[in-house]
Amino acid sequence: MKTKRLIGINGGTFDPIHFGHLRPALEVLHALNLDEMRFMPACLPVHRSQPLASIEQRCDMIELAIQHQPKFVLERLEASMGGLSYTADSLAQLKQAEPGASFVLMMGTDAFAKFDTWKDWQSILTLANIVVTHRPGEPLPRQGTVGKIFIDHWAPHLTQSAGQIVDLPVTQLDLSATMLRSYLEYGDPVDYLMPADVAAYIQQNHLYQSSIN
Numbered sequence: 001m002k003t004k005r006l007i008g009i010n011g012g013t014f015d016p017i018h019f020g021h022l023r024p025a026l027e028v029l030h031a032l033n034l035d036e037m038r039f040m041p042a043c044l045p046v047h048r049s050q051p052l053a054s055i056e057q058r059c060d061m062i063e064l065a066i067q068h069q070p071k072f073v074l075e076r077l078e079a080s081m082g083g084l085s086y087t088a089d090s091l092a093q094l095k096q097a098e099p100g101a102s103f104v105l106m107m108g109t110d111a112f113a114k115f116d117t118w119k120d121w122q123s124i125l126t127l128a129n130i131v132v133t134h135r136p137g138e139p140l141p142r143q144g145t146v147g148k149i150f151i152d153h154w155a156p157h158l159t160q161s162a163g164q165i166v167d168l169p170v171t172q173l174d175l176s177a178t179m180l181r182s183y184l185e186y187g188d189p190v191d192y193l194m195p196a197d198v199a200a201y202i203q204q205n206h207l208y209q210s211s212i213n
Helices: 019-031 055-066 077-081 087-097 121-127 144-153 177-185 196-204
Strands: 005-012 036-041 072-074 101-108 128-134 165-169
Touching: 005 019, 005 087, 019 036, 019 055, 019 072, 019 101, 019 128, 019 165, 036 055, 036 077, 055 072, 055 077, 055 196, 077 087, 087 101, 087 121, 121 128, 144 165
Parallel strands: 005 036, 005 101, 036 072, 101 128, 128 165
Antiparallel strands: none
16 A cells, blocks of 8 residues: 555644653554654644643654654644644645645544544545554454444555554553653652653643642
């Protein structure tokens, strides 16, 4: 399928970015032989609580986190658009700007379990392929609307520019931004949980700190 430039899209709040975001993205990059993986922070997410760090700060942290991986790229589209971030709208804009590219949307099983509630989810499959990342041996969706979407579009390999869903077992760390924010709030160490440059930026900018500290 390497007839087009193949671009991964990893969306989220990244509040803050950590190794639980970075390692699976690296594995997807190599497993699917992507030309690049773009990290696209949502300005205002639809399905999650609002970020504590500003969109500018989250972009800064992403840039620090990915600076040593040349195929990791910060995608500022949703940051520049402002307001609520809808993946279907963002993919449409990316496709319009780069009609010769093929996009692969990266999603974990938790996000994919709610895929049928996303705005214009049908159009997403006309604009991109999807890779559902999961822990090795984790059951894949087979029931309900999402299970039908998965079964109807699943493929062992990507052979089209859009409309296919592949699954990929990856190294998923039992780590969340919520957990990290709790550590940071009370001054607990975050060594080996996020890039050191990101931790330093958080400290320098007094992010996620408790008012009692």
